[in-house]
Amino acid sequence: MRFAEDERRYVSLAGLRLRGWTGALVHRLLGAPDRLSVDPRVRAAPQVRLYRVERVEAAERGEEFRRGRTRRTGGPAPDRGEGP
Numbered sequence: 001m002r003f004a005e006d007e008r009r010y011v012s013l014a015g016l017r018l019r020g021w022t023g024a025l026v027h028r029l030l031g032a033p034d035r036l037s038v039d040p041r042v043r044a045a046p047q048v049r050l051y052r053v054e055r056v057e058a059a060e061r062g063e064e065f066r067r068g069r070t071r072r073t074g075g076p077a078p079d080r081g082e083g084p
Contacts, residue, residue, distance in 0.1 A: 010035060010050035019060070020069035026051075029059040 011019070013033075016026055033049035059065050 009053040010037075011053055011056050013049045013051075016051065016056065019056075021065075022068060025065060025068050029062070029065060030055060 013026065030051050034052045034055065035050040036047040037050055039045040039048050
């Protein structure tokens with residue numbers, strides 16, 4: 001999910017998961033959220049953790065993200081030349 005606040009664009013934790021992020025990757029590569037915000041759909045819900053799109057995209061270009069992200073396709077994982 002994308003949000004726009006204070007003239008910047010953000011991605012929520014749910015949006016990161018849709019992009020292939022795991023909880024461990026978020027913690028390791030992004031750390032603390034850039035902003036906490038009220039969920040626009042349910043105001044009584046816990047605050048939404050938001051991450052600046054620029055930081056997310058920069059991390060996604062890194063090798064560590066490519067190695068650790070979840071695969072959202074139903075097909076086999078690419079052959080990495082490992083094994084017997």
